[in-house]
Amino acid sequence: MAKDTLLLLSIIILFTPLSSFLINAFRSHRSGRISGVIGTSILFVDMILAMIVAFSKLVTYSDVNIIQTRFEWFSIGSTNIVIGFGIDNIAAIMLLVVTVISFLVHLFSFIYMEGDRRFPKFYAYLGLFTFSMLGIVMANNFLMMYVFWELVGISSYLLIGFWYEKKSASDAGKKAFITNRIGDLGFFAGIMILFMTYGSFMFDDIFAGIASGKLPFDNPTMLTLAGIGIFMGAMGKSAQWPLHVWLPDAMEGPTPVSALIHAATMVAAGVYLVAKVFVMFTADALTFIAVIGTITAFVSATIAITQTDFKKVLAYSTVSQLGFMIMSLGTGGYTNGFFHLVTHAWFKAALFLAAGSVIHAMHHAMHHLHDHHSDPQDINNMGGLRKKMPWTYFTFLFVTLALSGIPLTSGFLSKDGILAGTLAWANLTGGWHWIVPVLGFTAAGMTAFYMFRLTIVAFHGESKTEIASHTKENPIQIVLPLVVLSVLSVWFFYSPNPIDATKGWFHKMVVQPESAVPAAYQWDFLLSETHAVATDVHAGSPAHEAAAPAIAESHNTTPAAEHAAAHTSGHGYINKFQEEVHHFHYTAMLLSLLIAGSGILLAFLIYQYKIVSADNLERRFKRLHTFSLNKWYFDELYNATIIALIMAIAKGKALFDGYIIDGMVNLSAKVTRIAGQVIGVFDNVVIDGAVNLTANVTGYMGAGLRKLQTGRIQSYVVMAIVGLLILIYFFY
Amino acid sequence: MDLITLAFYFFAALTLVFGGVVVFSKNIMHAAFSLLFTFFGVAGLYVLLQADFLAITQIMIYIGGILVLIIFGVMLTTRITGVDVKSGASGRIQITVAGIVSAALAVLLIYVSLTTVWPQSPVAEAGSTVTAIGNTMLTKYILAFEAASMLLLIAIVGAAFIARKK
């Protein structure tokens, strides 16, 4: 396939879901089933096209860094706004992920949303969301990225608040939107810093500008700040601490939406963004990213342990896994971070769809029993679903293993790489950075624990309620996506070796790009050998302390793949970091297996065999339990601080408004009223009098003149002649 | 006083005297016949002004056409055999007003005629004007000529339409 054809197909892929949106938006008052068929078949076509494009890019053009186009959108004065779109390897992979998951969710929703009275609207929103997400994936400039970023924001708002009759759902929609806005503010500021400096929104131009040694305001700190600003956008979308609060609430949306947005695609946008602009992050910005990711991973893992809502557990596990990805990118593990994004997308979508399957079954059972008060999502109402819903159970169990990082799954490959990366990073940088791998491993262990707690409580043992005992397996439209997604979580798809992914196709396709940041401000171990030697910055310290402003050679951002090829012939690693990761590979693997295994064991001991009483533990660690159950009181904290502050300001303004503004308004109203009365009197007497006078005078004159109108032509002639004489007398 | 001057005063007197009879006569038939002489006087003036074609036209159309039409009008609308063949003078006030206005206009017009210095070209002695009128009429004024012919046609049809019995 020619490159032009590929780009043309990409455009078609981008706009196909939009057509689904338009069609379904205009038939939103019709009956649903046809909308579902339309939406699903459009997405099926889109998925096939995306597969063609992605495989073409990955197979035919794997050595081409990016196939892209650029064109001028408009110009203001002498400033030309150039945009474009392009497909690189990670975009090709994301195309696959987004379209396949979107298609499966469309298929799944066909049964799940059956009977909903806004069924066509739901499919319209799904189409809009897919369109926006594909826009992000294809963008090769910040402007388009930002536009589609906001489109994703609005479509997620629509989908989360889909059941807006429920107050909690509409609140969750608003919360998600507003929290995202906070991150977007930083994103926007970051873009503006870059645009002011480099005069372009194109990634290529900006990265080339950075690589040429030109810094924003000639200040490396500004480059770091720009990076952190852009990362803030990612923090909002990818639900990183402290902006993670919206994602668990967003579970108010329909469950397929949770699978699409909050597991596989929208939250992936943040990680994707960080990966896409990875080359512009300085060492400081990367450290910031790593720390945020670590905190997110750890905090949300601790919260997930105590939640009893089926979807909330999955939501917090999502946040935690996103933390892992961000942490990996921050520590320089570009490939593994993105790898985890892809593997996680499959199995988290599977987990959410399985949750949807369970909730759907529970709903049906409740309906059957005429029970409208129980919570169908509470795992304490479940139990024993293993026998009732075998397909759901086995797929759920398999993807749980993947999430826990057990060998023979994709999750093991990616998570292992991430943890090895954190160890390597901590070892290379030293000091307090060791806290990152420590918290990372702890979070990984907790992941295994809470996932098996969820599995055991929900599926094993005896039915805890009558509802659970009346559940039954769902039809094929629900089970098929589960199976497909579970199969995609098998290690074989990514690497023939079940314990080492570095020789698999994924690591060959997604190669860490050479950083564009001048060597003085970047970790030397992230730079290629030649680069590092040439600039010779002391390892282990943030590089800008060395304050080497002059960059001797202008290092160019040649396609990373070529770099990789050039260095693989040497000793097999792009940079020192990769080498270190390889050293820590087995250590990390054993350690994570050990921790995950003990987490699983603990879960079985407590919840399956009840050797350790959960209640006892809960009583003993009462404070910790409450703390975790209440999600570290983040919502309360925000309520007490930020929201309270805003409310106080608003109240102050309301008082000001009530007394001063209203007072002024009332005063002016009174003055106006009095003036109005005076004017009214004047109007009645003087103006009306004058008007009546004029009218009367006119009337009398008319009555008088009427007598001249005799109807005799001769008198008219006389008058005409007299008039003529008068005129001549005066003017001649 | 040469013959031309004598002829001018003769025709002028003819025009004005019979014009006065037309206006002041009590009998409408007298007025109509006086009009004949007035028209004839005017035709004489035309001859003195070297407008031979117009003089002939004046006699043929005014005397031969319009005047006959007017006399027919008098006979159709007035009971000739009865008493009322009066030209219908109006009341005293109306006549007074008309007299004053007319006199004032006459004074004005004569004053203007006498005091104004009229731009004049030397009088060219020319032969018959018929050729010149014919050429001008069918070249420079062809549109007006055609419009006039349409006007006459419409006037004939319109007059016949209006006058016929309902």
Add this chain to the structure above:
Amino acid sequence: MEIGLTHYLVISALLFTLGLFGIVSRKHSIMVLMGLELILNAANINFIAFAKFGGMNIDGHIAAIFVIILAAAEAAVALAILLNIYQHFRHVNMDEVDSLKE
């Protein structure tokens, strides 16, 4: 005394005034019509006089011819209207034909 332009203009003015007096002072419609003819003739005298003393300009003659044409048309139509008025009112007095006033 040579007969000049002014002589003709004075004749024309007097004839015009006579016509005007006739129009204004008489009740009988046909008398009014005759006054009108006098006015038209006065105008024609002016046209021809100016034509002659303006260097034998033929345009004045043409204007006079059109006036005659109009006079003929006007006389025909006016008399037709008078006949109608007569059939309706049994007289043709100007000052009594004023039904529109009411």
